[in-house]
Amino acid sequence: EDDALVIFTPSGKRGRFPLGTPVLTAARQLGVDLDSVCGGRGICSKCQITPGYGEFPKHGVTVDADALSEWNAVEERYKSKRGMIDGRRLGCQAKVMGDVVIDVPPESQVHKQVIRKSATERVIEMDPATRLFYVEVAEPDMHEPTGDFERLAIALRDQWQIEDVEADLHLLRRLQTTLRKGEWKVTVALHKGNHDARHTILDIWPGFHEGGIYGLAIDLGSTTIAAHLCDLKDGRVLASSGVMNPQIRFGEDLMSRVSYAMMNPGGDQEMTNAVREAIDNLSLSIAAEAEVHVGAIYEIVFVCNPVMHHLLLGIDPVELGQAPFALATSGSLSLEARDLGLGNVNRAARVYVLPCIAGHVGADAAAVALSEEPGKSEDMVLIVDVGTNAEILLGNKTRVLACSSPTGPAFEGAQISSGQRAAPGAIERVEIDPVTKEPRFRVIGSDLWSDDPGFGAATATSGITGICGSGIIEAVAEMRMAGLVDPGGLIGGPDQTGTARCVAEGRTHSYVLHDGSAEGGPRIMVTQGDIRAIQLAKSALYAGARLLMDEMGVDTVDRVTLAGAFGAHISPKHAMVLGMIPDAALDKVTSAGNAAGTGARIALCNVAARDQIETTVHQIHKIETAIEPRFQEHFVNANAIPHATDPFPHLAG
Ligand code: FES
Structure with a gap:
């Protein structure tokens, strides 16, 4: 026989290939997810596989010791220079010589799944907008008078099937020296966002680039700015860190910041500058913490409420302070970091801002929806992201509703006599x-x-x-x-x-x-004033949830998910005794951690998730609490502990 059976695990994909076919080629033909940055040249080591030998009754094959070609010089050199786990081979070097079962370890998969910290956390599948590609470019020739960039584009097309590449001027300025320094072998960082028709070259290195590329997922809150620094290759979170939002000096809550912009000419610009500077500094400190170069950050994803959204973008938020609360834009945005004055990250770095749901329901709520997926739930689930402003989602497979409610900063320890962070x-x-x-x-x-x-x-x-x-x-x-x-x-x-x-x-x-x-x-001490502040905050939260339940036509919910950094620390029983959340079985009240931050990470690591959330926000029905007369009624009734009229049967006993 001159061909052999190749079976890949864990995918189970199988096919027959002529003897001598490299494993990487077989994987590609079968659509097996096996990574490669160097295109099979034995440079990147991303294609590592583990062949199995012996009997495989499950697959009906026996694999002989010589099922793959012998260990070759490229693998030898790679192993001695950088080490390789015993039993591993380079998929681009090992050739099929007999029936074989080949395991693709998780780290060799392009669409690797990010390891979950908890069982409730959504699995993130890697499919980043920015990736590295190694290419060998044809040298210029007197008879073939094309430009270096055009030959690079042809190389990307031929070696990676990537059509339509563009590069901006600052990259073109470096192109010729880089190509010559690398002797016509270069690594490029290519970016293609979900709205882009073409790939953009963000960076270029001579030879094979050993360094990593990174992204920031930022949850820009009214009180804190929280960031995750992620490896764009495997989605690992290398550092997480947060700073206070310096806009606090212009007003504790959102509406006082909108008023500041209204009352002070140039006030919006002051707040924009303050928050951008804080983000710029945060990018520097988080990169230092992760021990990566800040210039290796190529993407930033933002989630934020509408007011933060406008102030980040440098848009006057004044319309958000008055009915009908019109956003300048509710759509997602793809920008360059330079447009936002963020100068520490790579100068070509891209920014993606998640879409907002409505004038009071922002991209942070959209991120929670992306992370928690209420629209896929069989149960009627209430998701509450507790912060200075509470984002509330209610729904199941048939319908999802959203609102936001001005809880104020009491739940964060502010306005409390002995309160602290x-x-x-x-x-x-x-x-x-x-x-x-x-x-x-x-x-x-x-x-x-x-x-x-x-x-x-x-x-x-x-x-x-x-x-x-x-x-x-x-x-x-x-x-x-x-x-x-x-x-x-x-x-x-x-x-x-x-x-x-x-x-x-x-x-x-x-x-x-x-x-x-x-x-x-x-x-x-807990003073009477503290109790009043907590009552106001919890009434606002409960009234928002109750309003959505009215709209949905339900009196109870099946599950309650507490999101937000703070939500993770609230005890369900105490939240219910207080009447912050509606009655539910205590074991159905769970915490989702920082769901908005997770949503930002998902959008950073998986470009298709950006399309998903852009579709989802259109399917979410928004309720405007500020103009809804029943909100006030619910608010007043919710002032009692736990509530003036609503029953809490699960608290009995
Ligand atoms: Fe790069 Fe095999 S594909 S080393």
């Missing part, structure tokens, strides 16, 4: 004994409770400094369960509650959670 020393968990009314708590940075032996030593460095968002939610819910607070939100005095921890402060009472004053530390 989630950082070591902040109280994050609280329990109050219903009989003695004595509290115990845990602070960030220690696993011990305050009444555990060793707690003092464990918190000696950080101290006990304040209470963060999840801590205040638990504190208020626990106070309600212990009878220290009535359903209207009023803190009782020491006589009513039977504890001296309820102290009078003017005409109201406060509950002393921790008194560190003897050791020179703070006295951490």
Whole structure:
């Protein structure tokens, strides 16, 4: 016989090939996902495969020891220079000499799946808009008077089937020296966004480029700017980091920033400059943290609410401050980083901004929809992204609704007397004994409770400094369960509650959670004002969810997903006791982590996901809370803890 059976795992694809066919060629013909940057020249090592030998009853073949051609000089050189796992071969070098079963390890797949951190996290399949390609370009010739760029384009067409390539002037300026330095062998970084008809050469290196290419997924929030630095080859998150949004000095929440722009000529530009500078600095620090060169960042994906969206783009957000809340554009945007004044990343770096859903429902909500896919759910699922502004989605396979609700910054620990950001020393968990009314708590940075032996030593460095968002939610819910607070939100005095921890402060009472004053530390209290702030925030959240439930015609939901960095830290039981979220079985209330950030990562790593979300946002029906009269009614009813009228059967017992 002069041909042999080749079976690839895990895909199971199989076919017969003439003896002597390189494994890479067989893989390509069968459509097996096997990576190659150098096009089979034995340079990139991306094509590594693991042949299996012996009996394969499942596949009905026996593989002989000489089923592949012998280890050759290219593989030898590669292994001695860089090492290769034993048993691996280079797919472009090993040739089929007999029936064989070949495993493609995950790292050799182009469309590799990004490893998930948790079981609930959506799998990301790699299909980035920017990729590296190694090409060998024909040398110029007196008889064939074409330009170097044209010959590069022909090489890309012939060697990679890539048609339609363009390059901007700054790249053309470097092209000739690079081609000659690489002796007509170069690596190019090619970008093709989901709206692009052509590929753009973002960068070019002589020879085979060993370095990586990277992208940033940025969740631009009103309070924090959170970024993930991802490897565009395999989607790995190399560093995650966040900074405060410097626009806070112009106003804590979105509407106060819109007012700042309205009241101050040039105010929008000041805020635009501030946020761009912060992003530029963040790109530098996150690259340093990941130990990669900031200039190797070729793509940035942004998700943000509409006001942040406009301020990032340098568009005056004034229309977003008044009905009918018209966006300058709700569509996605493909830009260059230079257009946004981001100068630290590669000068050719591209930017993709996810589409907004509506004037009050931004690209952050779109990113949550991309990550959580409510439109694919059988159950009626409520997704709440808790932040200064809450993004709320409700739906299932038949219909998805969205709104946003102005919760204010109380859930982030702002406007709370002892409030602070989630950082070591902040109280994050609280329990109050219903009989003695004595509290115990845990602070960030220690696993011990305050009444555990060793707690003092464990918190000696950080101290006990304040209470963060999840801590205040638990504190208020626990106070309600212990009878220290009535359903209207009023803190009782020491006589009513039977504890001296309820102290009078003017005409109201406060509950002393921790008194560190003897050791020179703070006295951490929950004041009447704190309870009011939490009531306002939770009423806004609940009213938004209730409005969507009205519109959907349902009184209950099957599942609740808490998203956002903060959502991950809220205890479902306490959120429900407080009436932040509607009643549901406690085990159906789960956290999705930073779903908006995950959505940004998906759009960064998979260009087809950009089309997906652009389609999805058109299918989501938006509800405008600000002009909906029932919102006010729901808001008032939701002020009680947990609620004036809605039942919470799952809280009983
Ligand atoms: Fe590059 Fe095999 S394809 S080394």
